[in-house]
Amino acid sequence: MNTMENLEKQLVCPICLEMFTKPVVILPCQHNLCRKCANDIFQASNPYLSTRSSTLTSGGRFKCPSCRHEVVLDRHGVYGLQRNLLVENIIDMFKQESSSSKPAPARKEETPMCDVHQEEKINIYCVTHGVPTCSMCKVFGDHKDCQVEPLSSIYQTKKTELSDGIAMMVGHNDRMQGIISQLEETCRAIEENGRRQKTLVCEKFDQLYTILEEKKRDMSQKVTAEQEEKLNYIRGLSRKYGDHLEESCKIVEMGIQTLEEPEMASFLQNTKPLLKKITEASSTAHLDKVERGYENMDHYNVNFKREGKALRSIDFIADDEDEDDEEEDGDEGTEDGEGTHLGSEGSAGTAASLAACSTSQQINSTPSTEKSSAST
Structure with missing residues (x-):
């Protein structure tokens, strides 16, 4: 069990923090990413090169989230990176071994309950106030005059926004790291010039x-x-x-x-x-x-x-x-x-x-x- 847990940790993507999803691309620094996560980082680091819906770009660069090594892409973008078939095969074998060794436990989703109507589950999202609520609040409660949407649609939208925000922050952090490197280089130049x-x-x-x-x-x-x-x-x-x-x-x-x-x-x-x-x-x-x-x-x-x-x-x-x-x-x-x-x-x-x-x-x-x- 410990061996399987350790193996599972090695198969986790550093961006989405979940097991790699196919296809898995390998970077020049030998680190692996989901292609979707790699594309999100690339789009965040190069917001003006292409739209998010395009499949081909005019080239660009981004930094590996694991070692900060700069990855230079050609005109094919992240689709020009090689797939790591070895990691994909290991993931398939791991999933087969996990499914055969023990039955998958039934995950009981714990749905949070409404604070006002404690016996009602939260199953809708109030777009007007930007908070999740229950059906009783929509019919009789404080949100009866508000616009509501199903949790599933709002969930996908918010998850996409959060993923985009994380990718943007990764690019922002890369730029900050570049500025820090320049400042450190300037300090070294000042010290050398002062000695001279x-x-x-x-x-x-x-x-x-x-x-x-x-x-x-x-x-x-x-x-x-x-x-x-x-x-x-x-x-x-x-x-x-x-x-x-x-x-x-x-x-x-x-x-x-x-x-x-x-x-x-x-x-x-x-x-x-x-x-x-x-x-x-x-x-x-x-x-x-x-x-x-x-x-x-x-x-x-x-x-x-x-x-x-x-x-x-x-x-x-x-x-x-x-x-x-x-x-x-x-x-x-x-x-x-x-x-x-x-x-x-x-x-x-x-x-x-x-x-x-x-x-x-x-x-x-x-x-x-x-x-x-x-x-x-």
């Missing part, structure tokens, strides 16, 4: 960092060069003064020794050349003198207020501004070989140009005081 643009922005900022590092190195080298020049000059001058001092000390020692000479003739002989040496040693005219403020290096003054303001104003630019900047900076970019114009940032090109070109204007790089000017 952030990478480009980081690359452009790295170029700015490189320019600033180069300028810092060049400026530091200028200060270091003058520093070494001045230090070498002062150290050399210090050695000259030291040599002069050492010579003066030797002359003083010689003078002291001459003062101790008791012999007047020897004293007078040594005094004349000694006095000449004292006179020459007392003069420092041949030695350079350092000007006041020679050690000062304040002339290497920097002021990056304008560049800092330009860097703080960096932002993304519009397309029209991008075209204007390309026209203005085209010649400078080819001459310098350093294209600092960014495709996605605001005044980064201007900031880089200021940092690279106007630094020499911000630095008062006065040449170091020459030795000739120092020795006056």
